[in-house]
Amino acid sequence: MEMYRKDLALPYLGRYPIYTVAGEICYRYSQTLFFKIAKIIYERYDDEGYQYVFEPYYDVIDGLCDIDYGGIPGIDLSLRKPKYYRADATPVFISERTPSETRVDVRDLIMEAGLEYLNRLEWLVKTDHSYSGDRLIVKNMEFNNYTSINEVESQWYALSILKMLGMRQPITILGKSFPDHLRAPFIRLYLIEYAIQSRKRLANQRIGQEDAKDGGIYRGRKPIATSVTALHSAYEAVRAGRMTVAEAMQATGLSRTTLYRRFKRLDAMQSD
Structure with missing residues (x-):
């Protein structure tokens, strides 16, 4: 357990740093959806001592328990500490996703990030380079990609x-x-x-695309809108015995084979 580790230096408490950099660790669920899971701070002191401070956002972290986001490397979040300190040492989270001072192209990477010298946390906040080992990224403290509630769909x-x-x-x-x-x-x-909702939307898109293919009006990745409503109505009517398969074929304009394939997809959606 982390609390018994002998190699962790005592944190700098009650002292004022001469230099501070801060950012927020985010879990990238998708290209447009991010979850802020912790604040990370770098503090340097006048005697050249330094420390990193992690402040977890448990109100968000506890909501991600069903998707196994992987936690924060090197931090035992099960201890539920309000803050985790790493004094006079570079934490795993930083070392595995930032260049070291001895890297051959470190000067180029510093300049690309618009910095004059290497501060590894500041570089991580400003760089366009991404770490492939997990889905965690560091954003600046002002990052916010929420605008308003979308009630269209x-x-x-x-x-x-x-x-x-x-x-x-x-x-x-x-x-x-x-x-x-x-x-x-x-x-x-x-x-x-x-x-x-994502699965339903994808299923409806596929049905629409395949209907368009049957009508000879679908080419590649640009589907032309078709009547998914008519298909659903025919599906429900056939299931309830109000319509024969032949009548459903006529109502939807689909062949028997295609109609059965669409109905099979709708059966799978119903079971979800």
Whole structure:
């Protein structure tokens, strides 16, 4: 356990640093969805001592328990500490995703990030380079990709709610405000909802594309809109015995083989 490690230097407490850099560690769920999971601070002191401080956001972390985001390398979050200190040592999280002072091209990497000298946390905040070992990135303290609630479509509604929750913004859902201690359960709930809506949307897109192919109006990746509503209506009518397969073929304009294939897809969606 971390609390018994002998190699951890005592933290610098009660002293004022002469230089500070801060950022926020984010879990990148997708290209547009991020969850802030911790604040990370670098502090340097007048005697050349330094330390890194990790401040976990447990209100977000606890909401990610169902997706196995991997935690923060080198930090035992099960201890539930409000702060984790790494004094006079470079923590694993920093060392594995930033260049060392001895790297051959370190000067080029420093200049690319717009820096005059290497501060590894500041470089991590400003660089465009990404670490491939996990889905954690470091953003500046002003980072916020939440704008507003999107009520146009269920999938995008769930996504916008998740952005609000992941950016640790005040929680307002359906015009009602909620306390911060509900952030984690809301994250778990809307991750499930977002996944369900994403699968449904993808299934409908595939049905529309294949219908368009049957009609000779689909070329490559640009699907032309078709009547998914008519297919669903025929599906429900056949299941209820109100329509024969032949009538469903006529109503949808699909061949028997294609119609059965569409119905099979809808059966799979129903079982989800």
